[in-house]
Amino acid sequence: MADLDTPFRRFVADFREDKVAVGAAVLFVAIFAAAMACAYISPQNPYDLRQLDIMDGKMPPGKASMDGLVFWLGSDGQGRDMVSAILYGLRTSFLVAVTSGFIAAAVGTAVGLAAAYYGGWVDTLLMRTVDIKLSFPAILIALVLLAVFGQGTGKIVVALVVIQWAYYARTVRASALVERRKEYVEAAQCLALPQRRILFRHILPNCLPPLIVVGTIQIANSIALEATLSFLGVGLPITEPSLGLLIANGFEYILSGVYWISFFPGVALLVTIVSINLVGDRLRDVLNPRLQK
Amino acid sequence: MSVFIIRRLSQSALVLLIMSLLVFFGVFAIGDPIEIFIAADADQAERERAIAALGLDKPIWLQYFYFLANALGGDLGRSFVFNIPAIDLILLRLPATLELAFCAVFLSVAFGIPLGMYAGYRPDSRAAKTIMATSIAGFSLPTFWVGLMMILVFAVELGWLPASGRGELGTFLGIQSSLFTLNGLAHLALPALNLALFNISLVIRLTRAGMRENMPMDYVKFARAKGLTQRRVVFVHVMKNIMIPVVTVIGLEIGQVIAFAVVTETIFAWPGMGKLIIDSINNLDRPVIVAYLLIIVLMFIVINLVVDVLYSVLDPRVRLSDTGK
Numbered sequence: 001m002a003d004l005d006t007p008f009r010r011f012v013a014d015f016r017e018d019k020v021a022v023g024a025a026v027l028f029v030a031i032f033a034a035a036m037a038c039a040y041i042s043p044q045n046p047y048d049l050r051q052l053d054i055m056d057g058k059m060p061p062g063k064a065s066m067d068g069l070v071f072w073l074g075s076d077g078q079g080r081d082m083v084s085a086i087l088y089g090l091r092t093s094f095l096v097a098v099t100s101g102f103i104a105a106a107v108g109t110a111v112g113l114a115a116a117y118y119g120g121w122v123d124t125l126l127m128r129t130v131d132i133k134l135s136f137p138a139i140l141i142a143l144v145l146l147a148v149f150g151q152g153t154g155k156i157v158v159a160l161v162v163i164q165w166a167y168y169a170r171t172v173r174a175s176a177l178v179e180r181r182k183e184y185v186e187a188a189q190c191l192a193l194p195q196r197r198i199l200f201r202h203i204l205p206n207c208l209p210p211l212i213v214v215g216t217i218q219i220a221n222s223i224a225l226e227a228t229l230s231f232l233g234v235g236l237p238i239t240e241p242s243l244g245l246l247i248a249n250g251f252e253y254i255l256s257g258v259y260w261i262s263f264f265p266g267v268a269l270l271v272t273i274v275s276i277n278l279v280g281d282r283l284r285d286v287l288n289p290r291l292q293k
Numbered sequence: 294m295s296v297f298i299i300r301r302l303s304q305s306a307l308v309l310l311i312m313s314l315l316v317f318f319g320v321f322a323i324g325d326p327i328e329i330f331i332a333a334d335a336d337q338a339e340r341e342r343a344i345a346a347l348g349l350d351k352p353i354w355l356q357y358f359y360f361l362a363n364a365l366g367g368d369l370g371r372s373f374v375f376n377i378p379a380i381d382l383i384l385l386r387l388p389a390t391l392e393l394a395f396c397a398v399f400l401s402v403a404f405g406i407p408l409g410m411y412a413g414y415r416p417d418s419r420a421a422k423t424i425m426a427t428s429i430a431g432f433s434l435p436t437f438w439v440g441l442m443m444i445l446v447f448a449v450e451l452g453w454l455p456a457s458g459r460g461e462l463g464t465f466l467g468i469q470s471s472l473f474t475l476n477g478l479a480h481l482a483l484p485a486l487n488l489a490l491f492n493i494s495l496v497i498r499l500t501r502a503g504m505r506e507n508m509p510m511d512y513v514k515f516a517r518a519k520g521l522t523q524r525r526v527v528f529v530h531v532m533k534n535i536m537i538p539v540v541t542v543i544g545l546e547i548g549q550v551i552a553f554a555v556v557t558e559t560i561f562a563w564p565g566m567g568k569l570i571i572d573s574i575n576n577l578d579r580p581v582i583v584a585y586l587l588i589i590v591l592m593f594i595v596i597n598l599v600v601d602v603l604y605s606v607l608d609p610r611v612r613l614s615d616t617g618k
Contacts, residue, residue, distance in 0.1 A: 132308055135548075135593065135597045136552075136590075136593055137548060137549045137552035137553070139552050139553060139555065139556070140552040140589065140593075143555065143570065143574075144586055146574075147570075147574050147582050147586075220433075224435050227435055227437075228435060228436070228437055228556055231437045231556075232437075232555065232556065232559055232571055233571070233574075233575060234571070234574055244437075247437070247438060247441065250441075251441060251560075254441060254444060254445055254449065255444075255448075255449060255456070257449055257450075259445050262438070262441050262442075262445075263442070263445075266435065266438035266441070266442070269435055269438065270433060270434060270435070270438070273433045273435070274429075274430075274433045277429075277432070277433055
């Protein structure tokens with residue numbers, strides 16, 4: 001059993017003990033793969049106007065269009081197949097959330113490491129900024145930025161980065177402060193290794209577990225926030241496929257009982273967010289040294 | 294204590310100054326202030342008069358002082374759409390938002406604390422597990438989608454409650470509010486519940502965690518050994534200790550609720566300042582956007598200050614660790 005003891009194997013074995021989390025992980029991978037492959041697997045391209053027919057609009061779930069395409073989840077006001085529209089929308093959500101997540105993690109890690117390593121006034125200045133940033137709600141910051149700069153995919157990524165970096169910075173600083181005082185860092189300093197090497201090759205890898213947990217939760221949060229902003233009409237422009245915009249369009253018809261345009265994209269959003277959160281919860285338990293056997 | 298308050302006050306003043314600079318540069322350096330404060334259909338004479346009044350022909354540092362002076366004097370231009378001063382417009386809409394926010398906070402306490410205490414008291418019971426599963430849903434469900442589904446179920450399918458507007462206002466002690474008429478309460482029910490959902494889940498989880506942490510402690514055993522009734526132990530001794538974190542979080546959440554009211558107000562057509570800002574963004578009514586930014590920033594700074602000071606009153610350890618360096 002000696003080969004079982006690599007950290008990654010141990011991590012996988014730990015993770016698999018919780019069946020719900022494994023199910024959530026499988027579900028998430030399936031949704032992610034389907035969204036990324038939407039151009040190949042969805043019944044139609046819902047954002048190619050030539051493929052749409054307004055006569056097919058507001059079809060209830062299970063009905064077929066005039067060309068024989070079955071709308072399993074119904075169609076929206078413009079005759080878009082909801083299955084296809086949801087897959088395209090999810091792809092946009094993932095792209096926006098993952099891109100902004102990576103940039104925010106990079107910025108936050110740099111800030112957190114700098115604060116922990118240099119300490120003193122650098123630490124005070126950076127962490128006060130983080131405190132002030134975190135005292136304003138995420139949706140408010142996003143609203144302010146988008147009101148000043150206007151809509152657009154790039155702008156929403158910027159807004160999400162501005163919202164998220166502080167969470168990463170705080171997490172990295174907390175674990176880097178602990179690592180910094182450990183003997184291996186002292187040893188590396190005695191060997192006169194360059195600071196850059198100590199920071200990025202010695203301290204950073206040991207700060208990764210909490211960073212991964214925060215990253216998972218933050219991706220779920222930014223998917224929800226992007227959908228909310230798009231729903232309010234300040235996020236993605238109408239030309240982009242987005243779950244929030246789909247739900248907003250369905251809002252017009254909801255009072256006449258046409259529920260499926262708003263309902264199914266919301267369910268897709270919910271299933272995605274819950275599966276990410278369940279995986280995140282399990283990761284937190286597995287990666288937390290205090291809970292390790 | 295006073296040292297702590299003075300420190301926090303000067304900090305808040307600094308944040309306010311930085312924020313006003315950011316807003317100023319957002320508006321004056323990135324955007325074109327002439328376009329922001331003067332309607333597109335104004336004629337040449339009106340434009341020149343407005344430029345002089347706003348001091349836009351002066352150097353940039355002087356412009357900042359004009360901007361500050363105007364803001365302090367409550368003059369941030371007139372709304373293009375409503376043609377009344379932007380600040381007045383927002384202050385007109387503020388009570389509706391506050392009413393919604395306070396009802397939401399009230400609901401989260403009224404539901405969250407009893408449910409959380411029960412879930413922590415009997416953690417293995419089926420009811421407790423149901424409560425916890427529901428609270429996970431409350432965290433994960435996007436607020437705006439839940440709002441739509443509430444309209445679909447309660448307003449469209451069942452027809453029990455109205456889906457939009459504020460309803461009739463009643464006046465009591467000089468305050469106008471939907472709380473004082475039955476029709477108003479019916480209008481308030483769905484939006485307040487929608488806004489409260491996330492916080493109900495949050496309070497449930499906090500209270501449950503506090504309950505589970507406190508129940509095995511020595512002071513509980515001691516109280517029982519003294520022969521106190523279980524009811525007195527739970528509702529007096531344990532409850533006091535659970536309340537410290539819950540009160541702090543609720544205080545901080547008031548700000549979050551006011552911010553998130555933007556979403557709920559848009560869905561339920563609630564005439565508060567959240568709906569106003571979304572409408573203003575869509576109509577490019579920029580003076581209102583700028584005024585909203587300044588007011589909301591000021592509001593948050595005040596809320597954070599009050600919560601910090603209250604917290605240091607409730608829990609002396611905070612104060613000591615801050616000044617005792």
